[in-house]
Amino acid sequence: MPPETTTPNSSRRSERSRRAILDATYGLVMEKGYAKLTIEAIAARAGVGKQTIYRWWPSKGAVMFDAFFDAAYSGGEDIALPDTGDIEADLKAVLRATVDEYNDPEYSARLRALNSEVLADSQLSAELFDRMLAPGLAAYRTRLEAAQQAGQIAAGADLETAVELLLSPIQYRWQLGPGPLTHAFADSIVDIVLPGLRPPHPEG
Amino acid sequence: MPPETTTPNSSRRSERSRRAILDATYGLVMEKGYAKLTIEAIAARAGVGKQTIYRWWPSKGAVMFDAFFDAAYSGGEDIALPDTGDIEADLKAVLRATVDEYNDPEYSARLRALNSEVLADSQLSAELFDRMLAPGLAAYRTRLEAAQQAGQIAAGADLETAVELLLSPIQYRWQLGPGPLTHAFADSIVDIVLPGLRPPHPEG
Structure with missing residues (x-):
């Protein structure tokens, strides 16, 4: 278990970043449409680096999928x-x-x-x-x-x-x-x- | 009538460029998929400048539409x-x-x-x-x-x-x-x- 992913603080921070990325993605698609969505724009709005996004998702499509699922399909x-x-x-x-x-x-x-x-x-x-x-x-x-x-x-x-x-x-x-x-x-x-x-x- | 669009030579050249752009677009979509299509790639393959493309079409979607129409819907x-x-x-x-x-x-x-x-x-x-x-x-x-x-x-x-x-x-x-x-x-x-x-x- 690598220590940087198991301390309570970094885990909370990770979850906060993940949440911010998904919310930013959802908001950007709603405001500007999916065609104009970029990883750069998500990173800027979420206040994270592009690498943070690419660590968890391979493409903007993958982030968008998770953002829309979180927003719509709970329950x-x-x-x-x-x-x-x-x-x-x-x-x-x-x-x-x-x-x-x-x-x-x-x-x-x-x-x-x-x-x-x-x-x-x-x-x-x-x-x-x-x-x-x-x-x-x-x-x-x-x-x-x-x-x-x-x-x-x-x-x-x-x-x-x-x-x-x-x-x-x-x-x-x-x-x-x-x-x-x-x-x-x-x-x-x-x-x-x-x-x-x-x-x-x-x-x- | 502006002279640069009415001489037979420039009109033939225009038609040749237009054809090259449509063919390049069609080929690129077939080879790499639409998501990876860029105006830069079309311009490079067609041997024209990006401005030539933007003079006739507002977006990659518009070029793609015409390319696919030319290829598929004649007759x-x-x-x-x-x-x-x-x-x-x-x-x-x-x-x-x-x-x-x-x-x-x-x-x-x-x-x-x-x-x-x-x-x-x-x-x-x-x-x-x-x-x-x-x-x-x-x-x-x-x-x-x-x-x-x-x-x-x-x-x-x-x-x-x-x-x-x-x-x-x-x-x-x-x-x-x-x-x-x-x-x-x-x-x-x-x-x-x-x-x-x-x-x-x-x-x-």
């Missing part, structure tokens, strides 16, 4: 969809809430930075997926499985594709802009996707 | 979906081809650069949409309208959302990686989406 483990017994109503409620989230400027800026970095550096996409997306997709899947057991969705339905069909049009519209992100759009997604998941004789 | 105006009269078979054929395209490393690298830049600079998303996406979405829409007239799709179906439901899961899986981009995935998209677009009594 996100217990994510679950509502279950009122009405799969159509529950999916519409949660997709409307998702639309509201994408329309929030701060959420959108954060997502923009994360997705841009993932596209520029394909190594990061597995990390983004595991840390951010997988828990959300699993929550949808759990809700669809409950509907399946309630006989509202066919036993053989491809739930993996179904979950992506529900979520991907919102990301697509947000990212590429073919139309406005509205509650009507969220409802329409459910109205088109759900019939393809129903049992052959829903009344039978 | 893309007459885009149309197959129409064999069988909407299910036609959609599966074209979505399978789309999956193949996203799986092509060169196409994927190009799309990665474009999408990353659009996310980093939201001003560009309208341009990406108008130049790249709108013609493709319109082609899907035209095919769905033909199916509508043939009685295979309901008169009141929301075709705008339908088109995005067909295309967005492929972009989503490619970009965020929840699963493999296969022909089976393409088929499954159509199998789930199409029932929600059918007329109330398809056999009636």
Whole structure:
């Protein structure tokens, strides 16, 4: 154990620097956008040397990931969809809430930075997926499985594709802009996707 | 008319420089990825000064857009979906081809650069949409309208959302990686989406 990392003082100082770096990164991305983020600017705002940043993170993308995680995903483990017994109503409620989230400027800026970095550096996409997306997709899947057991969705339905069909049009519209992100759009997604998941004789 | 832009020689030289800049940009993105692209590197490879680049384009994103357009979208105006009269078979054929395209490393690298830049600079998303996406979405829409007239799709179906439901899961899986981009995935998209677009009594 190297002494400089184990004394209580240096450990506290390390944690303070780490916190300052993450806060500086978050603030800079929100104010100026991710494209303009530099390690120099983070170091200046955090009051640390560039070497301190590079000691903990290999790139600005890596710092940004941790900054956004710290800010947004604490406590996100217990994510679950509502279950009122009405799969159509529950999916519409949660997709409307998702639309509201994408329309929030701060959420959108954060997502923009994360997705841009993932596209520029394909190594990061597995990390983004595991840390951010997988828990959300699993929550949808759990809700669809409950509907399946309630006989509202066919036993053989491809739930993996179904979950992506529900979520991907919102990301697509947000990212590429073919139309406005509205509650009507969220409802329409459910109205088109759900019939393809129903049992052959829903009344039978 | 300023003489330095109208003599045949300077106009040919301009066109040669423009071409060299676009080719250099395309090559650099393909070889090193978009994140590592710099105006300096483009200038060095194209054998021009940085000022020559900045005279025509405001940013590396703008050069990249034009480079990728020149390389990929000449003649893309007459885009149309197959129409064999069988909407299910036609959609599966074209979505399978789309999956193949996203799986092509060169196409994927190009799309990665474009999408990353659009996310980093939201001003560009309208341009990406108008130049790249709108013609493709319109082609899907035209095919769905033909199916509508043939009685295979309901008169009141929301075709705008339908088109995005067909295309967005492929972009989503490619970009965020929840699963493999296969022909089976393409088929499954159509199998789930199409029932929600059918007329109330398809056999009636």
